Amino acid sequence: MxxxxxxxxxxxxxxxxxxxxxxxxxxxxxxHAAGAFAMGKCGAYGDAYDYPAESAALAAALKKCSGECKTTVTMKRACAAFSVDMTNPCGAHGYAVKPHISSSLNEATRECYKYGGKECVIRAWACDAKG
CATH class of the missing domain: 1.20.5 (Single alpha-helices involved in coiled-coils or other helix-helix interfaces)
Incomplete structure (x- = not known):
């Protein structure tokens, strides 16, 4: 042919x-990816990343929350981290949203110590498509 x-x-x-x-x-x-974290007492959290819009990511993070999550953060082209005090998970905690994962991990840990944490560790972290 x-x-x-x-x-x-x-x-x-x-x-x-x-x-x-x-x-x-x-x-x-x-x-245009977006993400969100929902955080609550005693290390409860839900995360969502690479959603088309921040509102969709926030709804997904709240749905995935393993407890009563009242604090929420959104991220777009960034990373978020959540830190808790290992000696008292229901006590001090910290979170951060930064352009790079290393910055968000460090800041979340600092925030936990700032609020009285004794042995702060990262409980969860996530980055959207560009974070």
């Missing part, structure tokens, strides 16, 4: 266009 040059060009152009659209969709979806 012989395919004309015009048909071959159209097929090639169509393949390139489909590839471009699929690639652009992936980039757009990931660059």
């Amino acid at each position: 012989i395919v004309s040059t015009a048909i071959a060009r159209r097929r090639a152009l169509f393949a390139v266009a489909v590839t471009f659209v699929v690639g652009a969709t992936c980039v757009i979806t990931k660059s």
Whole structure:
């Protein structure tokens, strides 16, 4: 079977266009990713990341919460961390949202110590697509 040059060009152009659209969709979806953390007493938490909108991520984090989560934070192109006092998980805790994971882990731990924690450890952390 012989395919004309015009048909071959159209097929090639169509393949390139489909590839471009699929690639652009992936980039757009990931660059608009959002996440959230819900935190509560005694180390309770729920997390959600890489959602299309902050409101959707927040709803998912609250739904995943393992207790009564009253404190919430959202993140977009960032990382969040939650720290609790290992000697008293129902006591001091800290959290942070920063552009990089190392910054959020350090800040969450500092916040826990700031509020009286004796042996603060990271309970949970998450980054969205760009964090």
